[in-house]
Amino acid sequence: MTVSLRERRKQQTARDIQIATLELAAQKGLDQVTTEEIAAAAGVSTRTFFNYFVNKESAAIGTPPPYSDEDKTALCEGNGPLHQDLKAFLNAHIKALTEDAPVVRLVGNVLRSNEKARGILDGFLMAERESLTEDLTARVKNKQLAAALSGMATDAIGRTIFLWEHSENLSLSAALDIIWEGILEASKQMAASSE
Amino acid sequence: MTVSLRERRKQQTARDIQIATLELAAQKGLDQVTTEEIAAAAGVSTRTFFNYFVNKESAAIGTPPPYSDEDKTALCEGNGPLHQDLKAFLNAHIKALTEDAPVVRLVGNVLRSNEKARGILDGFLMAERESLTEDLTARVKNKQLAAALSGMATDAIGRTIFLWEHSENLSLSAALDIIWEGILEASKQMAASSE
DNA sequence: CCATATTCCTGCATACTGTGCAATATTTGC
DNA sequence: GCAAATATTGCACAGTATGCAGGAATATGG
Numbered sequence: 001m002t003v004s005l006r007e008r009r010k011q012q013t014a015r016d017i018q019i020a021t022l023e024l025a026a027q028k029g030l031d032q033v034t035t036e037e038i039a040a041a042a043g044v045s046t047r048t049f050f051n052y053f054v055n056k057e058s059a060a061i062g063t064p065p066p067y068s069d070e071d072k073t074a075l076c077e078g079n080g081p082l083h084q085d086l087k088a089f090l091n092a093h094i095k096a097l098t099e100d101a102p103v104v105r106l107v108g109n110v111l112r113s114n115e116k117a118r119g120i121l122d123g124f125l126m127a128e129r130e131s132l133t134e135d136l137t138a139r140v141k142n143k144q145l146a147a148a149l150s151g152m153a154t155d156a157i158g159r160t161i162f163l164w165e166h167s168e169n170l171s172l173s174a175a176l177d178i179i180w181e182g183i184l185e186a187s188k189q190m191a192a193s194s195e
Numbered sequence: 196m197t198v199s200l201r202e203r204r205k206q207q208t209a210r211d212i213q214i215a216t217l218e219l220a221a222q223k224g225l226d227q228v229t230t231e232e233i234a235a236a237a238g239v240s241t242r243t244f245f246n247y248f249v250n251k252e253s254a255a256i257g258t259p260p261p262y263s264d265e266d267k268t269a270l271c272e273g274n275g276p277l278h279q280d281l282k283a284f285l286n287a288h289i290k291a292l293t294e295d296a297p298v299v300r301l302v303g304n305v306l307r308s309n310e311k312a313r314g315i316l317d318g319f320l321m322a323e324r325e326s327l328t329e330d331l332t333a334r335v336k337n338k339q340l341a342a343a344l345s346g347m348a349t350d351a352i353g354r355t356i357f358l359w360e361h362s363e364n365l366s367l368s369a370a371l372d373i374i375w376e377g378i379l380e381a382s383k384q385m386a387a388s389s390e
Numbered sequence: 391c392c393a394t395a396t397t398c399c400t401g402c403a404t405a406c407t408g409t410g411c412a413a414t415a416t417t418t419g420c
Numbered sequence: 421g422c423a424a425a426t427a428t429t430g431c432a433c434a435g436t437a438t439g440c441a442g443g444a445a446t447a448t449g450g
Contacts, residue, residue, distance in 0.1 A: 391450100392449105392450090393448100393449090393450090394447100394448085394449090395446105395447080395448075395449100396445105396446080396447070396448090397444105397445085397446075397447085398443105398444080398445070398446085399442105399443085399444070399445085400441100400442090400443080400444090401440105401441095401442090401443105402439105402440090402441095403438105403439090403440090404437100404438085404439090405436100405437090405438085405439105406435105406436080406437080406438105407434100407435080407436070407437100408433105408434090408435085408436100409432105409433090409434090409435105410431105410432090410433090411430105411431090411432090412429105412430095412431090413428105413429085413430085413431100414427100414428080414429075414430095415426100415427080415428070415429090416425100416426080416427070416428085417424100417425080417426075417427085418423100418424085418425075418426090419422100419423095419424085419425095420421100420422085420423090420424100
């Protein structure tokens with residue numbers, strides 16, 4: 001076994017707390033849920049709850065899947081057209097999100113009504129975007145260009161999830177295709193006669 | 196006089212509270228400042244502080260300048276190339292921000308370290324972006340395209356402020372020019388061979 | 391298998407946040 | 421001025437979050 005019993009227990013407890021938080025939040029809104037309730041539902045003391053997460057909003061968000069390192073290196077070492085490599089990169093990330101679709105949906109629900117949770121996720125996404133920008137700089141050799149591209153990418157993920165949450169019978173990856181179409185069209189219009 | 200004494204007092208008090216909040220936050224970080232201190236510095240009771248703002252993070256952010264209605268209609272009724280009209284739109288908004296540059300700087304400072312504040316601003320920006328998307332839809336007749344464009348615009352504002360805060364001797368509008376250059380370049384690369 | 395070191399969980403004390411309510415003070419319109 | 425409307429304030433109270441210290445569970449080494 002690669003991880004100790006202690007390690008596994010810790011991860012299990014963290015997940016228990018997150019699930020308990022999300023389920024209670026789904027029932028009556030995160031603001032109406034007390035940390036005491038969450039702790040009880042997760043089978044730990046209030047004090048332990050705060051050993052795992054600094055507040056209930058963080059508990060709801062948990063640790064979202066980061067951009068994978070392989071995907072990032074594939075992107076910056078890719079030799080296809082940029083838009084195609086970027087799309088492949090986003091496809092991979094969306095696929096990772098699909099694994100946890102139910103949690104994504106519950107988290108999205110919390111984000112809609114809770115500002116603090118948005119801020120926490122936003123901080124996470126900013127860090128992700130920054131790291132993607134750095135990697136992209138290796139490929140395109142231009143900081144501002146890389147920043148613009150990685151902004152487009154991160155924005156695309158966000159809008160994809162939003163579209164998916166608000167549509168019936170639309171997979172995450174189908175939603176991405178729609179969003180991506182809009183981005184390509186926007187790029188064309190922006191690039192048109194911009195010399 | 197267009198506004199009553201009461202109205203003016205209210206606005207003055209709101210501003211007093213915001214300034215007090217930002218100054219105390221600049222000294223020792225918003226997290227280390229209590230609402231009691233802020234209220235005392237602004238010359239009101241703690242209870243009154245909460246009549247004006249729901250929490251200290253909102254007090255720090257205050258009410259950021261929204262996209263102006265004239266600028267929005269100018270944008271969607273414009274007949275120049277899209278990238279040019281969009282740039283003009285952003286120029287106008289950045290000019291508005293320049294009026295309050297010191298406050299923008301202090302707010303930026305808070306945003307860097309406070310997640311809750313980021314979430315609050317994020318909510319505000321989401322609403323702004325959505326309204327811009329609607330207006331743009333009138334011009335480009337395509338929801339996803341409009342959403343992508345308004346995402347680029349809002350992102351540009353954010354990155355402009357960031358660049359400006361981290362550079363010596365760079366005006367907000369000069370920062371926007373640099374960011375904009377990156378966006379145009381990104382659009383070109385994305386549009387290249389995307390048929 | 392036991393001893394003990396390490397890590398984790400918990401209860402308790404405490405400071406701060408945010409809201410409802412009722413009393414008090416201020417402004418407004420007449 | 422005076423009554424109605426609106427703002428401010430103090431107080432009570434529930435919830436959030438952290439430090440600390442003792443006890444429980446797990447890991448390690450013989």
